[in-house]
Amino acid sequence: MAMAMATATSISCNFAISTCVRTAAAAADEGFINLCHKVRRVCNVMEIMDGQAGGADTGDSNNKNVQIYPLRSNVVSPFLREMYEKEAKRNWDLFYKRNANRFFRDRHYLEKEWRRYFLGSVTDSSHETKTVLEVGCGAGNTIFPLFADFPHLFIHACDFSPRAVNLVKSHKDYNESYFHVFVCDVTSDVLTQEVAPSSVDVVTLVFVLSAIAPEKMLHVLHNVKKVLKPGGHVLVRDYAVGDLAQERLDGKDQKIGENFYVRGDGTRAFYFSEESLGNLFLAAGFTLEDIRIHCRNVENRSRRITMHRRWIQGAFCLSSLQSSPSLDTSTSECFSYAVQTEVPPHSSLTNVLERKSKKQSVPTVKVAALEIDLTEGVAAQMFGDPVTFEITSIQIDNHIIHAKILPKELQHTFKSTGFILWESAYALAHLLNSSPCLSAGKTVLELGCGSVALCTLVTSLVAKRVVATDGDLGTLELLYENLKRNSQNFPVEKIMCCQLCWGDQEAIDALKGSNREGFQLVIGTDVTYVAEALPLLFETCRAVLAEPSSGMLEPLVLLCHVIRNVSENEIICMAEKYGFHLYSAWCPQTKEHSFQVNGSHVNVSLSEESMSNRLAFSGALRFMCFGLSQHKLRKREN
Numbered sequence: 271m272a273m274a275m276a277t278a279t280s281i282s283c284n285f286a287i288s289t290c291v292r293t294a295a296a297a298a299d300e301g302f303i304n305l306c307h308k309v310r311r312v313c314n315v316m317e318i319m320d321g322q323a324g325g326a327d328t329g330d331s332n333n334k335n336v337q338i339y340p341l342r343s344n345v346v347s348p349f350l351r352e353m354y355e356k357e358a359k360r361n362w363d364l365f366y367k368r369n370a371n372r373f374f375r376d377r378h379y380l381e382k383e384w385r386r387y388f389l390g391s392v393t394d395s396s397h398e399t400k401t402v403l404e405v406g407c408g409a410g411n412t413i414f415p416l417f418a419d420f421p422h423l424f425i426h427a428c429d430f431s432p433r434a435v436n437l438v439k440s441h442k443d444y445n446e447s448y449f450h451v452f453v454c455d456v457t458s459d460v461l462t463q464e465v466a467p468s469s470v471d472v473v474t475l476v477f478v479l480s481a482i483a484p485e486k487m488l489h490v491l492h493n494v495k496k497v498l499k500p501g502g503h504v505l506v507r508d509y510a511v512g513d514l515a516q517e518r519l520d521g522k523d524q525k526i527g528e529n530f531y532v533r534g535d536g537t538r539a540f541y542f543s544e545e546s547l548g549n550l551f552l553a554a555g556f557t558l559e560d561i562r563i564h565c566r567n568v569e570n571r572s573r574r575i576t577m578h579r580r581w582i583q584g585a586f587c588l589s590s591l592q593s594s595p596s597l598d599t600s601t602s603e604c605f606s607y608a609v610q611t612e613v614p615p616h617s618s619l620t621n622v623l624e625r626k627s628k629k630q631s632v633p634t635v636k637v638a639a640l641e642i643d644l645t646e647g648v649a650a651q652m653f654g655d656p657v658t659f660e661i662t663s664i665q666i667d668n669h670i671i672h673a674k675i676l677p678k679e680l681q682h683t684f685k686s687t688g689f690i691l692w693e694s695a696y697a698l699a700h701l702l703n704s705s706p707c708l709s710a711g712k713t714v715l716e717l718g719c720g721s722v723a724l725c726t727l728v729t730s731l732v733a734k735r736v737v738a739t740d741g742d743l744g745t746l747e748l749l750y751e752n753l754k755r756n757s758q759n760f761p762v763e764k765i766m767c768c769q770l771c772w773g774d775q776e777a778i779d780a781l782k783g784s785n786r787e788g789f790q791l792v793i794g795t796d797v798t799y800v801a802e803a804l805p806l807l808f809e810t811c812r813a814v815l816a817e818p819s820s821g822m823l824e825p826l827v828l829l830c831h832v833i834r835n836v837s838e839n840e841i842i843c844m845a846e847k848y849g850f851h852l853y854s855a856w857c858p859q860t861k862e863h864s865f866q867v868n869g870s871h872v873n874v875s876l877s878e879e880s881m882s883n884r885l886a887f888s889g890a891l892r893f894m895c896f897g898l899s900q901h902k903l904r905k906r907e908n
Contacts, residue, residue: 345525346532347835353890354532355483359430359455361536362481366433368677371409371441377476380412380507381419383583387472387503388420399424400471403497405456405490406430406478410438416474417448426465428454456493457486465497473497473504479550480508480540484530491554498588504556510563510580511541517578534690535677542582556586659748664691666699666728670759673722673752687796688720688745694795697858697891698830699724702793705874708828709733712790715781715814717772717807718797721748725793727760737785739770773806778813788816792827798841799834808848815898824867826853827896838892850896858891867897 346354354361388400399422404413407427417423427449429435438444438451452464473494479487494504509515511529519531519539526532529541544561551558561584567577664671676689702709702725709729716726719738726738740746746767753762770777782788792811798804815825827850829841842852853872854865862875872895 345527350532350834351526354526354536354538357536358481358538362429363431363433365535365537366409366431366437371411371437374408374411376411376415378415378419380416380474380476383507384505384585385419387505387585388416388423398422401469402426403461403465403470403473403494404428405473405475405494406481407438407451408434410441410444412474412476413438413449414441414443417443421448423448425449426470427451428456428461428464430455456490457482461493461497467496468499470497471499471502473502475504475506475508477508479506480542481538482540483538484527484540487550488553491551491556495554495588500588502588503559504551504586504588506547506582506584506586508547508582509539509541510582511543512578513541513580514577515539516541544582547582547584551584551586555588557589559585559587561585659689662691664696664722664724666696666703666724669703669728669731671722671724671727672755673724674748674755675722688718688740688742689748691720691722691724692796692832694830694832694891695720695722695724698793698795698828698893699728700876701830701858701874701893703728703731704876706732707823707872708826708874709791713737713785713787713816714791714793715739715785715789717770717792717794717810719749719767720795721745722752723749723765723767725795726765727753727756727762729791729793730761730764733764733791735785736765737781737789738765738767739781740767741769741771743769770810772803772810775813778810782814785814788825789814790816790823790825792825793829794827795830796832798829798831798836801836801840804836804841804844805848808845808850811896812848812850812898823870823872824897826867829894829896831892831894833890833892838894841894845896846899849899851899853895853897855892855894858893863893865895 388402400420402413402416402423402425404416404425404427407413407429408431410427413425413427417425425448427438428451429438430453432453435451435453438449444451450464454461454464475494479490482490491504498504516529516531516539519525519533524532524534526538529543529546530538531541532538544563548558548561561582564581564583566579659674659676661672661674664673673691675691710732711734714726714729714733714736716723716729716736716738719726719740723738726736730736738749740749746769749767753760753765753767756762768781770781792815794807797807811827815827818824827845838855845852853867854863856863858876860876862873864871864873866872
């Protein structure tokens with residue numbers, strides 16, 4: 271039964287794709303067409319080939335399926351983990367460059383939650399000057415509402431993003447008499463260089479610890495202790511385990527470690543349990559005053575969506591007599607320690623959690639009357655009207671492309687990666703534009719084009735014909751919209767788009783039937799990050815390449831990718847297995863590059879504008895150019 275179901279799915283998928291491509295061939299002379307709406311959605315990218323359907327035993331090559339998107343259990347490589355750590359400052363600086371002070375709303379709710387810590391007690395209304403340190407101040411969404419409610423405060427604020435600090439200093443309410451704002455990386459810089467030791471009454475960490483690697487969190491708390499007065503408090507609000515954003519990140523290849531993830535823009539997020547947060551502060555020598563999980567079911571009735579949001583909030587005190595028990599910080603056990611206020615003396619963290627587990631069920635909050643902060647993470651953006659997507663302008667040398675895309679920080683809200691414009695697409699588009707010899711007068715096929723098909727648009731300026739393909743129909747629907755958006759500046763009548771699942775022989779035959787001479791250039795960006803997909807990728811490339819012709823450069827496969835889970839050697843070995851030879855591999859930092867293809871010199875370059883533009887091409891970005899090996903060419907000729 272399982273085998274029959276798998277075969278039926280494969281047949282229906284093949285039929286739909288074949289119909290799509292044949293329709294493209296019939297309508298090629300009619301100009302630009304929308305093929306996305308002619309096909310029903312029968313598969314996302316590929317079905318998982320795990321043997322459950324018996325496909326591995328059938329020996330049928332037409333049923334080769336692979337999961338293009340990584341499994342939920344996948345964890346990023348040590349290389350990427352280290353890269354995200356090294357580029358943390360840069361990624362947050364770019365975040366504030368894109369969003370300025372528009373992403374997070376002002377946190378006025380903190381006045382209700384923590385009023386007594388800034389006034390001395392719940393009933394104390396005195397205006398005794400207190401000193402506050404905000405670590406990770408961002409654009410000032412905490413400190414300015416706080417000062418508006420408590421004008422007697424003097425506030426130190428720091429962030430390791432220089433752009434964020436500049437945003438705070440340019441705020442209309444900024445006054446050096448009441449604020450001291452400075453750049454500081456609390457994981458490496460010493461706070462006492464800017465703030466006097468033992469001078470701060472309250473330290474706030476609002477959605478800050480989650481952005482720090484877990485192995486550095488304890489060091490941050492020890493750094494904070496140096497400026498905190500005995501009896502001072504650290505107030506924390508952050509992401510909690512089980513939050514909607516964590517569930518969505520779990521569905522992507524973005525897990526760094528246990529409850530630790532990287533977002534699409536390179537910023538990171540850790541999700542705390544009450545045990546992990548409590549034990550962290552215990553290890554740093556603090557005592558607990560309050561810890562709780564805030565849960566909200568946020569309902570958008572018009573879109574029939576309910577979001578399950580979870581935040582953790584805690585208050586911790588630095589005792590004047592610190593006697594922290596010894597503990598193994600590598601475990602997640604619950605440790606007993608003295609607590610104050612709401613929790614009876616000698617109560618353990620375990621007892622605290624037992625008491626809190628008896629609370630009522632999670633309330634449902636209607637969006638129209640929402641009073642909680644939904645902007646943390648990206649949740650509020652998901653309820654926007656219109657949803658999440660933004661119109662952006664992309665410059666490739668002297669060409670401007672207008673595109674509707676998904677911001678990278680919202681990547682985890684969609685399974686498909688095709689809604690985002692990746693760095694490799696920028697790089698290859700610049701290369702193709704600066705080196706028209708690669709595509710001039712040729713038929714070009716783009717694999718995994720995404721919703722912008724940046725390289726397709728650039729090559730259409732000089733190519734004879736371009737076919738843009740992707741495995742996801744939702745991506746292709748948005749691509750069609752973006753192509754129409756650029757029809758005034760690009761010859762979109764030379765572009766056709768269709769769904770193509772790599773390795774599907776019937777779909778490949780239909781694609782070849784629509785372009786009988788074959789393709790003289792196959793391009794792809796970030797199509798090599800799943801090892802299991804490499805055989806299908808190169809099998810498809812080999813099947814659709816044109817025969818060599820006199821006076822023309824040999825048909826080539828040109829790829830650009832960021833080195834992720836698949837090594838360059840693995841890519842080369844798989845390409846050789848399918849009859850390809852690597853002509854050259856180089857990085858975008860090389861302004862000019864030359865290599866030989868069967869005795870012919872190929873010179874490629876990147877313009878001065880592309881070398882100095884905002885991309886600052888990553889060192890992990892690589893170009894790779896392949897052609898068919900000579901004995902394979904002779905075999906095809908015979």
